[in-house]
Amino acid sequence: MHHTRSDDTDHRTALKRNVLSWSVFVAITPMILVSCIILYQYRISYHQRVNSHLEELINKHKQNIDTFLRERLGNIQDLARNFAFEQMSQEAFLQERLNILQRSYGPVFVDLGVINSKGVQVAYAGPFKLGHARYSDADWFQKVMENKSEYYKSDVFLGLRGVPHFIIAVKITSEGETWIVRATIDFVSFNTLVEKIRVGETGFAFILNKDGRFQTHAVHDVKPDKSPYSDFLNYNDEEKKHIHILERTDDSGNMNIYVAAFLKHGDWLLVYQQKASEAFFDYRRTVNVAVVIIMLGCLLILSTAILLSNKLVRLLARIDREKQMMNEQIVETGKLASIGELAAGIAHEINNPVAIMVGEAGWIEDLLEEEEFQASENLKEFRRSLKQIHIQGKRCKEITHKLLSFARKTGSRPQDINVNELMEELIALSAQRAKFSNVAIVTDFKDDIPSICVSQSELQQVFLNLINNALDAMEKDGGQIRISTKTEGNHVVVVVADNGPGIPSANLNRIFDPFFTSKPVGKGTGLGLSICYGIIKKMKGDIEVQSTTGAGTTFLVKIPLPED
Amino acid sequence: MESKQSQTVPWKQVQKGILKKQVTAMTEEGNIQASTRIKLLLVDDEEGFVNVIANRMSKRGIDATKALSGTDALKALRGQDFDVAVVDLKMQEMDGIELLRILKKMVPEMPVIMLTGHGSERAEEEGMEYGAFDYLTKPCELDELMQKIREALPRGR
Numbered sequence: 001m002h003h004t005r006s007d008d009t010d011h012r013t014a015l016k017r018n019v020l021s022w023s024v025f026v027a028i029t030p031m032i033l034v035s036c037i038i039l040y041q042y043r044i045s046y047h048q049r050v051n052s053h054l055e056e057l058i059n060k061h062k063q064n065i066d067t068f069l070r071e072r073l074g075n076i077q078d079l080a081r082n083f084a085f086e087q088m089s090q091e092a093f094l095q096e097r098l099n100i101l102q103r104s105y106g107p108v109f110v111d112l113g114v115i116n117s118k119g120v121q122v123a124y125a126g127p128f129k130l131g132h133a134r135y136s137d138a139d140w141f142q143k144v145m146e147n148k149s150e151y152y153k154s155d156v157f158l159g160l161r162g163v164p165h166f167i168i169a170v171k172i173t174s175e176g177e178t179w180i181v182r183a184t185i186d187f188v189s190f191n192t193l194v195e196k197i198r199v200g201e202t203g204f205a206f207i208l209n210k211d212g213r214f215q216t217h218a219v220h221d222v223k224p225d226k227s228p229y230s231d232f233l234n235y236n237d238e239e240k241k242h243i244h245i246l247e248r249t250d251d252s253g254n255m256n257i258y259v260a261a262f263l264k265h266g267d268w269l270l271v272y273q274q275k276a277s278e279a280f281f282d283y284r285r286t287v288n289v290a291v292v293i294i295m296l297g298c299l300l301i302l303s304t305a306i307l308l309s310n311k312l313v314r315l316l317a318r319i320d321r322e323k324q325m326m327n328e329q330i331v332e333t334g335k336l337a338s339i340g341e342l343a344a345g346i347a348h349e350i351n352n353p354v355a356i357m358v359g360e361a362g363w364i365e366d367l368l369e370e371e372e373f374q375a376s377e378n379l380k381e382f383r384r385s386l387k388q389i390h391i392q393g394k395r396c397k398e399i400t401h402k403l404l405s406f407a408r409k410t411g412s413r414p415q416d417i418n419v420n421e422l423m424e425e426l427i428a429l430s431a432q433r434a435k436f437s438n439v440a441i442v443t444d445f446k447d448d449i450p451s452i453c454v455s456q457s458e459l460q461q462v463f464l465n466l467i468n469n470a471l472d473a474m475e476k477d478g479g480q481i482r483i484s485t486k487t488e489g490n491h492v493v494v495v496v497a498d499n500g501p502g503i504p505s506a507n508l509n510r511i512f513d514p515f516f517t518s519k520p521v522g523k524g525t526g527l528g529l530s531i532c533y534g535i536i537k538k539m540k541g542d543i544e545v546q547s548t549t550g551a552g553t554t555f556l557v558k559i560p561l562p563e564d
Numbered sequence: 565m566e567s568k569q570s571q572t573v574p575w576k577q578v579q580k581g582i583l584k585k586q587v588t589a590m591t592e593e594g595n596i597q598a599s600t601r602i603k604l605l606l607v608d609d610e611e612g613f614v615n616v617i618a619n620r621m622s623k624r625g626i627d628a629t630k631a632l633s634g635t636d637a638l639k640a641l642r643g644q645d646f647d648v649a650v651v652d653l654k655m656q657e658m659d660g661i662e663l664l665r666i667l668k669k670m671v672p673e674m675p676v677i678m679l680t681g682h683g684s685e686r687a688e689e690e691g692m693e694y695g696a697f698d699y700l701t702k703p704c705e706l707d708e709l710m711q712k713i714r715e716a717l718p719r720g721r
């Protein structure tokens with residue numbers, strides 16, 4: 001039953017930790033789990049949305065570019081098919097054709113040339129002085145000549161003129177004669193086709209040829225020989241038919257999203273790339289908001305858990321304390337009861353011998369009145385001695401009476417008692433002594449106090465003890481006793497307050513102990529308050545004390561009203 | 565007074581020996597006249613107590629007949645009438661309340677004063693219900709007892 005305080009504290013800290021961690025765990029885990037699942041699902045669907053959007057975008061552009069290339073090829077094919085070699089080899093005619101093309105398509109076509117099977121340019125229309133240039137060694141010429149198909153679209157190259165461009169060549173074979181119509185496509189206007197694919201701030205596109213060379217303006221950061229570009233370039237024909245989307249971190253540590261599409265039957269690679277942070281900006285923002293909300297939630301849960309566990313532990317501590325107090329009280333009451341029985345037994349047994357002693361002393365007194373003793377020298381001394389026996393006998397009587405009060409189990413029968421009347425009687429009873437000690441007794445009674453049903457003799461004893469104690473305390477210097485009555489809830493409250501010397505705090509929790517007294521030997525038995533305590537507790541009431549040394553003492557007695 | 569109880573022997577001795585001039589003494593003291601001495605039945609199982617009370621009362625004009633138990637008291641009643649009875653509540657054989665009930669049946673006009681221990685209000689209340697005249701808490705002063713006896717006697721005595 002007896003355990004130390006530190007044991008309790010350890011136990012409680014452990015309990016608090018347990019309660020705290022469990023409640024936090026139980027509350028936070030599902031929240032985080034659910035949030036993660038939702039965010040994950042959201043991430044997947046968001047990525048899917050972004051990806052399909054990008055795919056669509058790139059697909060559109062790929063088609064645009066392919067269409068552009070196909071149409072330009074168509075223009076040249078028309079030219080070659082519709083006009084005879086003789087006509088085409090006249091520079092004036094060629095120039096006219098070029099003008100027509102430029103009028104309808106803008107500066108896309110830079111120049112036109114007609115080249116015979118030997119690789120000699122027989123006619124030329126355009127800004128450069130390329131007169132009878134020889135192309136027999138040119139890479140594209142050889143490719144066209146050996147090519148089974150009728151046309152050729154070159155990669156971008158510098159060529160004779162030292163300016164990036166690419167050409168479309170159409171081979172015509174008629175009347176045993178093979179000739180080629182070649183058109184130069186303006187790099188700038190083609191390039192704008194690609195460069196206008198810009199999304200946000202970081203999204204841009206470019207084209208690489210099979211060897212990884214730029215077919216559009218070179219982009220500084222892009223290293224075509226590195227992953228993922230090299231991966232794209234190594235795709236097989238089947239793979240080249242589809243659009244590919246990848247997410248990779250680049251050299252500078254940024255996560256990028258890459259979209260790859262193949263143009264020109266797989267010869268060119270159109271790459272669109274954008275920083276993931278931008279592409280998924282909305283997603284990121286949602287995640288951030290969610291994280292903030294989750295954090296706030298966690299914080300809330302944590303603080304609530306701490307608050308609750310603290311409260312719980314405090315409650316437990318209080319219950320423990322109360323339990324311990326109750327245990328102590330039970331032990332105390334048991335002790336008191338046995339002390340009381342013993343005391344009562346002794347008191348009772350002593351009463352009779354004392355009564356006889358006092359009686360015999362009285363008898364001697366009676367006898368001393370006889371004439372024969374009147375002459376005795378010691379008569380005076382006899383009388384004094386006998387008086388002393390009487391006084392001490394009275395003292396014994398007082399002591400035994402108090403002991404019996406302390407031990408008694410039942411007083412007079414409970415009856416309806418008007419507290420105000422009872423207090424008035426007691427005050428009248430004490431008036432003489434109060435006057436003698438220079439103490440004023442003032443009252444503050446509430447009129448409408450219901451009667452209580454208790455033993456009158458017991459109740460009298462309680463308040464007589466309190467008043468007597470106050471009078472004892474103020475015997476020397478006088479003062480005031482203030483007695484007030486009132487109802488509070490279902491209790492009658494009687495307050496007996498004095499402005500005497502007060503009780504030192506060291507004594508305050510001992511004054512209800514039996515035999516505790518600060519009065520000199522022979523003056524107090526120390527039973528007064530313990531009797532009060534016993535009686536009030538038996539009435540299911542309460543008695544409390546407040547005291548300030550030098551300022552006075554207040555006893556507060558609460559007695560329950562009868563329950564009807 | 566023809567058949568005195570054996571318990572009154574000490575009183576006789578007293579009368580013969582020490583208190584020869586009692587009648588004058590008592591009139592001087594303003595006590596009850598010898599010719600109208602009160603007859604008291606004193607019932608208590610504490611012999612020393614009965615003796616000393618009886619002695620002191622004899623000096624005050626009361627003839628106390630001592631009974632050490634309820635049965636003794638009833639025996640004494642058979643021989644004579646008493647003006648008043650003083651009965652201790654707590655006795656070994658027959659307790660005071662029971663004796664009181666019997667007394668009240670036998671001689672209802674005789675007032676009975678009870679002696680009680682402290683803190684036995686229940687018994688006091690019960691006694692008063694059975695018709696006791698009053699009660700006194702033991703140990704009590706002789707003067708108090710005398711006072712009560714005087715109160716208990718019908719006027720004119």
Ligand SMILES: Nc1ncnc2c1ncn2[C@@H]1O[C@H](COP(=O)(O)OP(=O)(O)OP(=O)(O)O)[C@@H](O)[C@H]1O
Binds near residue numbers: 473498500518
């Ligand atoms: N109103 C009061 N002012 C100052 N001290 C008080 C007051 N009431 C009680 N005390 C203190 O409490 C002690 C215990 O009181 P309690 O009535 O139990 O015993 P007591 O008065 O000493 O003895 P008894 O009542 O038997 O004569 C007193 O000795 C006194 O020191």
Ligand SMILES: [Mg+2]
Binds near residue numbers: 468469524528
């Ligand atoms: Mg006291």
